[in-house]
Amino acid sequence: MSEATENKPTNAARTMSRRQFLADTARTACGVGLLGLGIGVYSDRAGALPANALRPPGAKPEEDFLAACTRCGLCVRDCPYDMLHLGKMGDDVPLGTPYFFAREAGCEMCEDIPCVPVCPTGALDHDLTNINDSRMGLAVVSDEETCIAFLGLRCEVCFNICPIRGEAITLDKKHNERTGKHSLFIPTVHSEACTGCGKCEEACILDEAAIRVLPNHLVQGKLQAHYRKGWEEKAKAGEALVTPDTEHRYNLPEGMRYEHAGEGLIMDDADASKSDAINILNRGFGD
Amino acid sequence: MAKPFSEIGNDAIQSKGWLAAHKWLILRRVSQLGVLALFLLGPLAGIWIIKGNLSSSLLFDTVPMTEPVVFLQMLATGLVPATDAIIGVAIVAGFYFLVGGRVFCSWVCPVNMITDAAHWLRERLGIRGGARFSRNLRYWMLGMVLLLSAVTGTMAYEMFNPVSILHRGIIFGVGLAWSVVIAIFLFDFLVAKRGWCTHLCPMGGLYSVIGRYSLLKIAADKREACNDCMDCFIVCPEPQVIKPALKGAKKGLSPVILASECTNCGRCIDVCSEDVFSFGTRFNKYEKLGSEIGSAQKV
Ligand code: SF4
Ligand code: SF4
Ligand code: SF4
Ligand code: SF4
Ligand code: SF4
DSSP, rough: HHHHSSTTTTTTTHHHHHHHHHHHHHHHHHHHHHHHHHHHHHHHHHOOOOOEEOOOBBOHHHHHHHHHHOOOOHHHHHTTTOOEEEOOOTTTSSSOOOOETTTTTEEEEETTTTTTTTTTSSSBOOOOOOOOGOOOOOEEEETTTTTTTTTTOOOHHHHHHTTTTSSSSSEEEEEEETTTTOOOEEOOOOOTTTTOHHHHHHOSSSSSOOOOOOOHHHHHOOOOOOOHHHHHHHHHSSSSSOOOOOOOOOOTTTTTTEETTTTEEEESSSOOOOOOOOHHOOOOOOO | OOOOGGGTHHHHHHHHHHTTTGGGHHHHHHHHHEEEEEEEHHIIIIIOOOOEEETEEEEEETTEEEOOHHHHHHTTTOOOOHHHHHHHHHHHHHHHHHHOOHHHHIIIOOOHHHHHHHHHHHHHTTTTOOOOOOHHHHHHHHHHHHHHHHHHOGGGGGGTOOOHHHHHHHOOOOHHHHHHHHHHHHHHIIIIHHIIIIIIHHHHHHHHHHHTTTEEEOOOOTHHHHHHHHHHHOOSSSSHHHHHHOOTTTTTTTTTTOOOOOOOOOOHHHHHHTOOOEEEETTTTTTTHHHHHHTTOOO
């Protein structure tokens, strides 16, 4: 720049053409820069994944994924269930990248994970060799008002369809307050096991699923690092770390104890015939 | 001078016959459509010779290929690519290093058929004027694309790249990809003569660089026979590359078209009634002329 503004007395024409050159260069740089800015802003807008779109198993975190994925569709081709798609122009997903919608068709969690090793770029992490370790998303029971399990009906479809049945979703037995005498079998998701395959959302029998599978970062909470769970610390240390537990005293009949760690009432002489309420009461009065 | 566009190549058709005067053009279209057909054979007929798309693909389920512009964008984001991508880009770049980078443009790229059609129509209708760009703009574009990846940390240009959008659209489902086709066509038809491929496309830019020292080159080896009909200059997408080879005899320049922007399309061979041009290696005739000419011809 300084060279051009300094007058070079030797050759006026040369200076002119050099000025011309610099002006042209500056103009080109500005034009291309503006275009780049436009593409950058556009790709930023259009580059966000909608909440219900999930990446294939082993996908790197979204930012790295968009840096690595060449949008070749090899993962899509090697999925034997054809449940992965490449974002078409006009779709709501970043152009050309692979995704699936759980409600349409979830991942079948193939044991050999054919979609991953074929990825040439590592956008799908080749270190993923056990499909149970994949985290495509996390299931959440998102609507307790319509999930029929909460209404007191037996459903358990999500529980039964889950490829890691009994681990990613368990049925928690709760008292049905409405009837006063029945149980609710509440589907409860466990993040340490759920892979986010989406089968539960796909299978949910409602018109609109009451269980949804969403990207982990949208649903998963994170406890502050300083939290310590007293009961876990106690188990680790083998004793209470704060004030020692005082010995509880109950006026229990002979042969009965109370266990605070969860077992509750214990009868040393646990004979089935003697363990019903009447017997216990009777025993208290000494038979 | 102002020969109507419709008469370009007539001399060649007269002297060689229509087929011979369109030989390379036809072969090129066969190649372009053939590549698309190979990619479509899988999804349409279940015959998986090649899988994926131009950005990355797998040949016979074993040979990985990755497109160099995509690969450079990946590098620019700061990511370390997986082995397959590295092997793949070496295979692709190696191939184009030998046969000429812009062989991709004229023999493979699907956008080329669109821009060629736009150019043909533009010339047939005699549309003049419009925007003018420097041919070097494509290298600026390439720089911008890589800078964009570095800044955004994603392959931002892939949201925009008409080559990958069109190819992926054909193989994996069109969506709105046809709008890109129309945009590129209209741009070349109305806005700028040979606007996209000859001036703007950053892929064309990188492939020019890759093929700079390619083995396969076009040569005007019978340049004494040139009758100055100028047909080759009219049909050539990069006419600036012809002049040094065709008219450089007095300056002692090699008849080999050494400029990296030549797409090795062979259209100049087709339209020349005097058979001045032919395919050869970068060394044919080059050595015969002596080494001092060789160094003067460094492009
Ligand atoms: S694990 Fe199987 S079903 Fe799931 S995406 Fe991969 S190939 Fe498809
Ligand atoms: S195989 Fe890998 S690079 Fe290709 S589309 Fe799938 S995730 Fe992207
Ligand atoms: S997404 Fe649903 S079906 Fe899949 S593992 Fe998680 S809970 Fe089970
Ligand atoms: S310049 Fe770009 S769009 Fe044109 S043929 Fe080459 S790669 Fe394709
Ligand atoms: S010089 Fe010939 S081969 Fe090269 S681009 Fe021009 S017409 Fe095609």
